[in-house]
Structure formats: structure tokens, C-alpha cells
Amino acid sequence: xxxxxxxxxxxxxxxxxxxxxxxxxxxxxxxxxxxxxxxxxxxxxxxxxxxxxxxxxxxxxxxxxxxxxxxxxxxxxxxxxxxxxxxxxxxxxxxxxxxxxxxxxxxxxxxxxxxxxxxxxxxxxxxxxxxxxxxxxxxxxxxxxxxxxxxxxxxxxxxxxxxxxxxxxxxxxxx
Numbered sequence: 294x295x296x297x298x299x300x301x302x303x304x305x306x307x308x309x310x311x312x313x314x315x316x317x318x319x320x321x322x323x324x325x326x327x328x329x330x331x332x333x334x335x336x337x338x339x340x341x342x343x344x345x346x347x348x349x350x351x352x353x354x355x356x357x358x359x360x361x362x363x364x365x366x367x368x369x370x371x372x373x374x375x376x377x378x379x380x381x382x383x384x385x386x387x388x389x390x391x392x393x394x395x396x397x398x399x400x401x402x403x404x405x406x407x408x409x410x411x412x413x414x415x416x417x418x419x420x421x422x423x424x425x426x427x428x429x430x431x432x433x434x435x436x437x438x439x440x441x442x443x444x445x446x447x448x449x450x451x452x453x454x455x456x457x458x459x460x461x462x463x464x465x466x467x468x
Contacts, residue, residue: 325354328381333357334374336434337389338364342457345389349462357383363396364389365422366434375443386448388434389462391455396423427454431465 333356335345345351345358357377359370366374366388377383401421408416424430431452438450452465 322353329354329356329377329383331355332382332384333387334359334377334383334385335387335389336364336366336370336374336438337387338362338391338394340391340394340457343389343391343455348455348460357381363394363422363424363430364391364434366437367422371438371441371444374438375441378445378448379443384445384448386438386450388431388438388450388452389455390427390431390434390453391457392427393457394424394427396421397425397427399423428465432467435465435467 331351335349335356336359337343337345339360339362346353349356357373359373359377361367361370374386378386399421401419401423404421404423405416405419408414408419431454435450435452438444439448450467452467454463454465455461456463
């Protein structure tokens with residue numbers, strides 16, 4: 294931790310822990326169960342501009358939230374979807390991606406080259422799932438989920454594009 298003449302400087306983690314002390318004093322959600330109340334799981338991007346509870350009208354306990362760069366149905370995201378559906382009873386999956394996603398501004402090749410150049414380590418084996426067309430990418434993720442042999446066939450799986458400048462959510466119809 295950086296030191297100053299006045300002592301150790303405060304970090305973002307110190308702020309988080311300080312906030313948590315007050316949260317823990319007011320905490321009243323210990324009664325919630327692991328399965329989500331709405332039997333819903335959302336796969337979405339890690340983008341900090343998306344407040345999913347406000348955006349979707351959800352409360353704590355209503356849905357599982359899986360977030361990764363791009364809202365991509367990676368093997369690890371699929372693992373979480375399988376656990377959510379098979380173990381915890383979710384029956385609806387929403388895939389939400391958004392405009393101005395950082396993954397739309399690069400290609401995997403460009404980013405691998407950049408990483409290798411900046412770190413001196415080989416990044417040729419890494420996959421970042423960059424994309425250009427948000428509707429096509431949402432369609433690809435919805436289909437990947439629907440076609441997974443370990444997910445229940447009766448699942449509702451739908452895809453949406455969120456506009457970060459207007460707050461509007463638009464369904465991307467996948468047949």
C-alpha cells in the first residue's frame with residue numbers, strides 16, 4: 294500500500310470495506326434462497342454502465358446474473374447456465390449485450406498482438422470473442438445456449454440489445 298507522510302493512503306478496497314460495515318448493520322436479505330425467485334438467469338456484459346436491477350426492474354434474489362466481457366456464452370458461462378438450470382431451477386435465460394461495447398472496437402488478432410507486444414508473452418492462444426455486429430453476436434449466443442445438450446430444451450432463451458446512450462432495451466428476435 295502506498296505510504297505518505299500522513300500514513301498509509303486509502304484505497305478503493307478500504308472504501309468498499311467501510312461501506313460494507315454499514316450494509317452489514319442494515320442487512321435484511323438473509324432469508325433469500327439460492328434459486329432465483331423469477332427462475333431467470335441473465336447473461337450480460339461486465340460493462341459498468343449497466344445497472345441490471347434498475348434496467349430490468351429486478352430485486353435482489355430475483356435472478357442469477359452472469360457477467361463477462363461482451364455477455365458471451367463461453368464455456369464458463371455455459372457451465373454457470375447448466376448449474377442455474379439443472380441444479381437451481383431457472384427456466385428463462387436472457388442474453389443482454391450493449392452498444393459501444395469494447396469488444397466491438399478490436400479484433401482478437403489485434404488484441405493478441407497488442408498483448409504480446411506489451412507483455413513480451415505469447416498471447417496467440419487467447420480468445421477474446423470480439424465482434425462487429427451486435428445483432429448477429431446476440432443471435433450467435435442465443436443459438437449456442439439453445440443448442441447445448443446439457444440445458445433443458447423447454448428453456449425460454451431470448452436476446453436483447455441495450456443502448457447505453459438512451460437506456461432502451463430492444464429484443465433481437467432469434468428464430
